[in-house]
Amino acid sequence: xxxxxxxxxxxxLLLRGDEYADGxxxxxxxxxxxxxxxxAVAAALREIDEETGCRxxxxxxxxxxxxxxxxxxxxxxxxxxxxxxxxxxxxxPSTQALSDEEQxxxxxxxxxxxxxxxxxxxxxxxxxxxxxxxxxxRSGAPATPIDISQK
Numbered sequence: 001x002x003x004x005x006x007x008x009x010x011x012x013l014l015l016r017g018d019e020y021a022d023g024x025x026x027x028x029x030x031x032x033x034x035x036x037x038x039x040a041v042a043a044a045l046r047e048i049d050e051e052t053g054c055r056x057x058x059x060x061x062x063x064x065x066x067x068x069x070x071x072x073x074x075x076x077x078x079x080x081x082x083x084x085x086x087x088x089x090x091x092x093p094s095t096q097a098l099s100d101e102e103q104x105x106x107x108x109x110x111x112x113x114x115x116x117x118x119x120x121x122x123x124x125x126x127x128x129x130x131x132x133x134x135x136x137x138r139s140g141a142p143a144t145p146i147d148i149s150q151k
Contacts, residue, residue, distance in 0.1 A: 005048060006087055007091075013029075030051050064147075
């Protein structure tokens, strides 16, 4: 499950992770896996709280679905993501609730405009997030989630 966490100016919060052995960083949205008995909306709210410290959030519609092979720290996993939009007021994220493991690789936060995401040379996950985010802002939420898997 992934969250497009937007502030009132339609900026998207991404986390910076130092996930690679060579030290380079990648920017990615809030999100993670479901815990036992948890539905996707509850997981989204929990992940937002854990990864940013924000609890004043409104979860909106599911907009995208994505299946891909994900490699992290030497482990490959077949991931089936559900992407939700969430709205909140602009805030400064907190690292207080990060797990010990998350504290080893989450090294920053940034609120991005769609234009900044499209123009950046930084590595962003998924790579086409900027153009997809811009299309979402122009068109709004689809009637049913769009499959954004790489074919």
